[in-house]
Amino acid sequence: MNKSIDIMVNTIADILIDNNPSIYILGSVVLDDFQLGWSDIDILCLTEHSISSDQAEKLLHLRQELSAKYINSPYFRAFEGGFISLEAFLNKQEDKVVYWGTTGERIAEHYEFDVFSMMNLMDYGRLLYGKDIRFLLNYPNVKAQFDAINDYYCIIRKYFDKPSRSLYAAGNLLDIARCLYTLQSGKIISKTNAGLWALENNLVPDIKIMHRVLKIRKHPNNYKEDEKTLEWLETLGPNIMEFADVLEKNIRIKQVEGGF
Template sequence: MNNAPYPTPYPDVNVVLLELLPAVQSILGSHFIGMYLDGSLATGDFDEASDIDFVVVTDKEISGALFESLQAMHDRIGIMDSPWAIQLEGSYISQQALRRYDPAYALHPNIERGSNERLKMELHDHTWDVHRYVLRESGITLIGPSPQTLIDPVAPDDLRRAMFAALQEWAMQILDEPTQIDGWGYQTYSVLSLCRILYTLQYGTIVSKPCAARWAQETLEKTWEPLIERAWVGRHNPGLKAPADDVTATLDLIRYTLEYSQKFKMPANKR
């Protein structure tokens, strides 16, 4: 259990988390098991362009009055006088559903980052294995038992399956509608995500975006190196229009990653 008064090295982030945690505990009461941070805060690549990824673990599925109370609480936090108040991105997962991914127990309360986002019931697909892995291996405990006691180990091939499936759906959506990456924010996010997908397919593990990007620059054909390097600049200016050449190059990198991924195509895992 982490009893530190400040859960992260970032004071402005802590202000939001120290508002969220007691509010969640108050609403859930005896149903609360723990609250954790995953994502970039856990993997070590958090910066001012990141979101605040969190997971709340409960002893039962959330619905009815509890859901409505949590939704109202998130609405209130979302109007706090802090830019981080709308960067919360997380889920409320029962202990049973967190232990191992089961599509029969995959509908959970979730909130995404953004000024107009509200807590909603969201289907968590098999790519949730990626979150489970990061949470188990690197997660930050705000309060509660160790994540390793709550989550079964995630096998390398399960991570590969999750990344492969996510890539097929996500990449085809962008190729079908390339205007999605006209903005510098999503274009650079796409480049760095592709680096991480390629790394996971190759090694069956999850690393930070900087680590995956460096690996891609050192390993892939040199033609991709400038695009990846520019992604670190563009992600800090998400409201600007992406350079046309970078949009074209990103689409090419998507096609390359789709082709590369075929060697890792595996049968669906029977759970």
């Protein structure tokens, strides 16, 4: 994985050499929780000058090109993130952006970090190329963290009562655990450690469910095509809602304490 990251970063730097890029890795990789078959390799590239149309075209399908060139590496397809000028990123302005996502890639005019990604970048992000410009960024305050967690809670209630037949159903439970951890500590934690923390603090309604989720998390490729596991994941809706009840209770407590 580290060799693939080096190849990716050096290739990006070559394309954007005239733009003085700062390239960061964040997410599960820097939290020592990357699991091939589940996790992404999250990347952020901030440039001193706006990205040109020619550069954007070169970046757009770079994941696929490197996957084809280095056929023995499964990591290039796991890269996700954005490429944008520092000025546009700081001021939330429109600019030429290249975005790599789970479902594809695109050239856009807007790219913005969510609260959790910003916390991850500032606390744990690893600068792999260029100069570190994080001193220019603002760390999300307690109110911003609370609002982000409350927004995620609303998404859980709206969409996760009937999970899909995929590992992401298990991920919903770990995401709730991460929200609880951030709500109580004001910090970010890995998905695996969030699940363990929730168990240790007696926040999990059904500990057997969480233990099975963590088992899948640690070895996702052993389960992602296992029919019994997929059938089980599809039944997790009530368990997700029950854990969401715990999050709701803690949100209300924090709301009163913080006067939000």
